[in-house]
Amino acid sequence: MTRPLPDLHNHEFAEHWAGLSQGRVRIRRCRSCGRHAWPPRPTCRACFSLDHEWVDVEPHGTLYSWTVVGHATLPGFESPYAVVLVELTAPVGVRLLGSYDGELADLKIGQPLTARPVQVTDEVHLLSWSHPETSKNPDDTDGAVATDDHDTEVGEYQ
Amino acid sequence: MASDNAIIRGIGQTDYSRQSGRTTTLLAVQAALAAAVDAGLDVRDLDGVVGFPHSVAAEDLVSNLGLRALRFSSTVAMGGASSVAAVGQAALAVESGRADHVLVVRARNGNSGGRIHQRPSQLPAQHFRTQLEHPYGWNTAAQRYAMMARRYDYEHGLDRQVLAEIALAARSHANRNPAAMMHERELTMEKYLAGRMIADPYTLYDCCLETDGACAVIVSRHAGPAPSVRVLAVAEGRPETPDDLTNRPDLLRIGLEPAAREVWECTGLGPTDMDAAMIYDCFTFEVLHQLEAAGFAPDGLGSELVASGGIRLGGQLPVNTHGGLLSEGHLSGLNHVLEAVRQLRADAPGRQVEGARHIAVTGWGDLGDGSMTVLAGQGGAR
Numbered sequence: 079m080t081r082p083l084p085d086l087h088n089h090e091f092a093e094h095w096a097g098l099s100q101g102r103v104r105i106r107r108c109r110s111c112g113r114h115a116w117p118p119r120p121t122c123r124a125c126f127s128l129d130h131e132w133v134d135v136e137p138h139g140t141l142y143s144w145t146v147v148g149h150a151t152l153p154g155f156e157s158p159y160a161v162v163l164v165e166l167t168a169p170v171g172v173r174l175l176g177s178y179d180g181e182l183a184d185l186k187i188g189q190p191l192t193a194r195p196v197q198v199t200d201e202v203h204l205l206s207w208s209h210p211e212t213s214k215n216p217d218d219t220d221g222a223v224a225t226d227d228h229d230t231e232v233g234e235y236q
Numbered sequence: 237m238a239s240d241n242a243i244i245r246g247i248g249q250t251d252y253s254r255q256s257g258r259t260t261t262l263l264a265v266q267a268a269l270a271a272a273v274d275a276g277l278d279v280r281d282l283d284g285v286v287g288f289p290h291s292v293a294a295e296d297l298v299s300n301l302g303l304r305a306l307r308f309s310s311t312v313a314m315g316g317a318s319s320v321a322a323v324g325q326a327a328l329a330v331e332s333g334r335a336d337h338v339l340v341v342r343a344r345n346g347n348s349g350g351r352i353h354q355r356p357s358q359l360p361a362q363h364f365r366t367q368l369e370h371p372y373g374w375n376t377a378a379q380r381y382a383m384m385a386r387r388y389d390y391e392h393g394l395d396r397q398v399l400a401e402i403a404l405a406a407r408s409h410a411n412r413n414p415a416a417m418m419h420e421r422e423l424t425m426e427k428y429l430a431g432r433m434i435a436d437p438y439t440l441y442d443c444c445l446e447t448d449g450a451c452a453v454i455v456s457r458h459a460g461p462a463p464s465v466r467v468l469a470v471a472e473g474r475p476e477t478p479d480d481l482t483n484r485p486d487l488l489r490i491g492l493e494p495a496a497r498e499v500w501e502c503t504g505l506g507p508t509d510m511d512a513a514m515i516y517d518c519f520t521f522e523v524l525h526q527l528e529a530a531g532f533a534p535d536g537l538g539s540e541l542v543a544s545g546g547i548r549l550g551g552q553l554p555v556n557t558h559g560g561l562l563s564e565g566h567l568s569g570l571n572h573v574l575e576a577v578r579q580l581r582a583d584a585p586g587r588q589v590e591g592a593r594h595i596a597v598t599g600w601g602d603l604g605d606g607s608m609t610v611l612a613g614q615g616g617a618r
């Protein structure tokens with residue numbers, strides 16, 4: 079058995095996974111009120127519009143919460159491993175789940191973290207968060223996340 | 237919902253074990269028969285059933301109990317918050333006249349029938365779970381709620397000694413309850429601290445048991461031979477995003493908060509009127525969290541109540557005098573309702589809360605759904 083992987087053809091999330099494979103972190107934004115939304119739902123939680131688009135966000139944030147799993151129950155995972163929930167610097171309030179590349183003892187809520195997509199199969203890239211000073215060189219093969227700063231308007235999430 | 241006429245007329249249960257060797261249908265039948273005897277009713281006269289998803293259905297019970305005229309049935313899907321919410325539906329049914337005697341039954345082979353992570357998930361928004369969470373190795377209740385506990389620790393401080401006290405108090409109560417799975421197993425601080433890590437901060441003894449067995453409750457308008465226990469109010473509530481934990485604006489605001497507010501408002505009673513509380517204890521931290529959400533302690537200060545010995549028998553607010561999910565057994569919290577009824581009937585030898593008149597029971601499920609009821613015995617509010 080292999081580790082659980084996202085279904086790249088599930089249209090609810092396909093843009094997100096396609097983004098990661100191109101080195102970009104993409105989430106949903108409401109076309110009507112401009113709020114960012116994650117996870118993606120059919121309706122905007124702020125204005126209930128059904129009209130959305132996908133936008134890039136910068137993969138920087140602070141650790142909101144975490145756990146270290148000591149008893150793994152999924153194939154492909156070996157204990158101990160951490161799961162982190164990171165609140166993005168912008169758009170404010172949006173949080174992304176991910177794996178963690180760092181010392182478990184360094185997991186401290188409020189600390190800055192930076193994400194990069196990590197290739198786990200030929201097709202699938204997942205988000206991995208690490209401390210900025212130990213982040214891999216952005217020039218490394220698949221390490222870099224594009225940092226377009228098109229997203230200047232910081233919408234309050236939800 | 238305030239309830240004027242609903243009474244818990246009968247309770248019944250099977251043995252709680254790791255390996256029942258019976259089907260869930262048989263377990264449900266045994267618990268239902270015991271509850272009917274306790275209620276002084278012919279089981280065939282039960283005319284309402286409230287059950288759980290993917291478990292014994294009303295149709296199974298019609299055939300196996302010989303129900304003559306089932307007029308009302310429903311299924312509640314709030315995870316562990318379902319048991320208390322189900323009592324609420326039963327109360328609604330008898331008060332509206334849709335049924336006279338409603339059976340709430342929970343039967344499971346929670347241990348022998350496949351471990352928790354192997355069961356089909358009943359959580360809402362499965363696509364978020366399978367697509368966004370499982371790929372990162374975030375797939376069990378312990379792991380999800382650990383994220384809340386870690387956040388609580390950051391905001392308010394969470395001492396390991398407090399989690400330990402919740403586990404130890406539950407075990408000391410189970411040691412007084414012959415029906416508890418852990419009746420004869422003592423838990424010491426040393427043993428607690430040696431428990432292996434499950435999902436930080438939860439170690440082995442912070443986690444509930446997995447149990448085979450069944451519980452049943454019969455709700456009616458009139459009392460039977462046993463002392464009557466009145467359902468004063470039942471409410472359910474949901475957090476802001478019940479389909480997702482990750483982007484909930486405040487991870488620590490849970491569905492029990494509005495449910496408790498409604499119950500206190502409906503009954504005119506408050507936390508200090510409760511002689512005991514049965515708190516849904518899937519993990520130790522959830523007890524602390526719900527004590528605060530239900531108003532038994534101010535936000536962030538539940539640790540004081542726990543650390544002072546307040547949740548033990550003889551303390552300010554005895555909690556889970558049967559041992560709870562942590563040490564009696566995991567019957568989805570319907571066993572908490574049974575314990576409240578026993579206490580209010582003054583029928584909990586060896587662990588009786590003397591003079592108990594009002595007991596609050598909470599439920600917690602899925603991604604923070606909540607439910608709560610207040611039950612009253614002799615001398616309690618009407």
Ligand SMILES: [Zn+2]
Binds near residue numbers: 123124126
């Ligand atoms: Zn909108």
